[in-house]
Amino acid sequence: METQKILVLDFGGQYNQLIARRVRDHRVYAEILPYTTSLGKIRKAKYAGIIFTGGPNSVFDPESPHYAKEILDLGVPVLGICYGCQLIAWMAGGKVKTAPVSEYGKVEFTAGESPLFRNIPKSSVVWMSHTDYVAKAPAGYEVIGTTADCPCAAMQNTQKNIYAVQFHPEVTHSQYGDQILYNFLYEICHCRGDWVMDNFIDTTVEKLRRQIGDKRVVLGLSGGVDSSVAAALLSRAVGKQLTCVFVDQGLMRKDEGDYVEKTFTSMFDMNFVRVNCAEEFVSRLKGVKDPERKRKIIGREFYRVFWEEIRNQPELGYFAQGTIYPDCIESGKGDAAVIKTHHNRVKKPKDIKFLGIIEPLSELFKDEVRRVGERLGLPGEIVWRQPFPGPGLGVRILGEVTAEKIKILQDADAVLRDEMAKNGYEKQMSQFFCVLPGVKTVGVMGDHRTYEYLVAVRAVTTDDFMTADWAKIPYDILAKVSNRITNECPHVNRVVYDITSKPPGTVEWE
Numbered sequence: 001m002e003t004q005k006i007l008v009l010d011f012g013g014q015y016n017q018l019i020a021r022r023v024r025d026h027r028v029y030a031e032i033l034p035y036t037t038s039l040g041k042i043r044k045a046k047y048a049g050i051i052f053t054g055g056p057n058s059v060f061d062p063e064s065p066h067y068a069k070e071i072l073d074l075g076v077p078v079l080g081i082c083y084g085c086q087l088i089a090w091m092a093g094g095k096v097k098t099a100p101v102s103e104y105g106k107v108e109f110t111a112g113e114s115p116l117f118r119n120i121p122k123s124s125v126v127w128m129s130h131t132d133y134v135a136k137a138p139a140g141y142e143v144i145g146t147t148a149d150c151p152c153a154a155m156q157n158t159q160k161n162i163y164a165v166q167f168h169p170e171v172t173h174s175q176y177g178d179q180i181l182y183n184f185l186y187e188i189c190h191c192r193g194d195w196v197m198d199n200f201i202d203t204t205v206e207k208l209r210r211q212i213g214d215k216r217v218v219l220g221l222s223g224g225v226d227s228s229v230a231a232a233l234l235s236r237a238v239g240k241q242l243t244c245v246f247v248d249q250g251l252m253r254k255d256e257g258d259y260v261e262k263t264f265t266s267m268f269d270m271n272f273v274r275v276n277c278a279e280e281f282v283s284r285l286k287g288v289k290d291p292e293r294k295r296k297i298i299g300r301e302f303y304r305v306f307w308e309e310i311r312n313q314p315e316l317g318y319f320a321q322g323t324i325y326p327d328c329i330e331s332g333k334g335d336a337a338v339i340k341t342h343h344n345r346v347k348k349p350k351d352i353k354f355l356g357i358i359e360p361l362s363e364l365f366k367d368e369v370r371r372v373g374e375r376l377g378l379p380g381e382i383v384w385r386q387p388f389p390g391p392g393l394g395v396r397i398l399g400e401v402t403a404e405k406i407k408i409l410q411d412a413d414a415v416l417r418d419e420m421a422k423n424g425y426e427k428q429m430s431q432f433f434c435v436l437p438g439v440k441t442v443g444v445m446g447d448h449r450t451y452e453y454l455v456a457v458r459a460v461t462t463d464d465f466m467t468a469d470w471a472k473i474p475y476d477i478l479a480k481v482s483n484r485i486t487n488e489c490p491h492v493n494r495v496v497y498d499i500t501s502k503p504p505g506t507v508e509w510e
């Protein structure tokens, strides 16, 4: 039986990915398509339900995104959210106006009788963000929710199975938002809840076996979550037909390269090629201080070594990548023909040929990738790995990168990681690491004056890395970290803590 699908029709709202993730959390597959997707394509896909997202426009602006009215007659249940709610009202002949009072933030909502509001109290808090509102519900629609300033905060047409809410059920500030989405999926769309990771693994493994046959596959493994899970999945599907190429530039955290190698060679059936080129990388970076030049050199060298290794492969095969769903979503904001740059997709040299490209995780969000990784038996250190910049420690050593500085930074960073793990802080932080600004300061050790390196500790909490707060690590843990780094790491005599949020700072220092 085919997996049921919900369509999240994107009208340019900022929470669209969140809507799809919430739906999937309820074990129903959701995909996001731009509002420019044709009605024929939508009809053919046989969705179990359609959700119109929010968006920044006004429906009465002729330039704003609209959709053919017939979408409301497909016999497929529809839920409109915010702009999506106003759009349904507009399409069905109701009245949409600029609201006399814009609502923004948490608002008291009164719910009426509706399958959409099953098991939620009459009065609850919802999250609003709108300047227009539905002034008059269309004929055939009844108002099923109000707020003090919004006379039609929710409406329904039960005959056609069309529902709409002015608020955002997908954000956690809406007290019963999750229940409302659940009700739409199970009470209205009658979903089966068949999107579970075990099914995903089974069907994907089956699909990969069929596609790859007896051919070979090569995957670039970085040790990050996405490529690691792709490797584990491919290994389960085709075993030794898979070759993972792991380029170790010597810019990973302490012992991390060895850990990645050990994990993949001991736990999985595959060919594992580790290319050690730390010395070469350091020599290429000699005398280079400018951060952008360093990034460029590291990136260029990485791919030079990587493609060289691929050229050494014995026969023509497939090329696999750990691309995930957010890298593939088309934006509904502007020209839908323009697909967002797939930053995981790599430009390959002309002389290299493949039978095709395989992206086994291209349907998954990051949290789903982690769940698949756990089920495939990958260790927590890899599945819950923090984001780590492509250029690695190369951008955490400010100025020139030398082998000595890499060693100092790796040692200090290992102490920080150890203390965070011991104190249970590891999972509470989005990211934490040490930085070596390349500055030396005066200190005293015993009776001697020292002149050694300063290490900065950086730790942040964030939802999306677009903004971030500096983490309020307790003083006693910071004291322990500082004490241990200055005692255990030669050439470090001072530790400082970065108390800058983003903005104005960035997470990384370079």
Ligand code: XMP
Pocket (backbone or CB within 6 Å): 295, 387, 388, 389, 390, 391, 431, 465, 502, 505, 506, 507, 508, 509
């Ligand atoms: P910033 O420093 O921009 O970092 O606030 C936001 C997130 O992106 C990561 N980051 C990078 N990742 N290549 C990457 O793959 C890079 O050059 C790079 N620079 C920053 C950073 O670690 C944080 O998670």
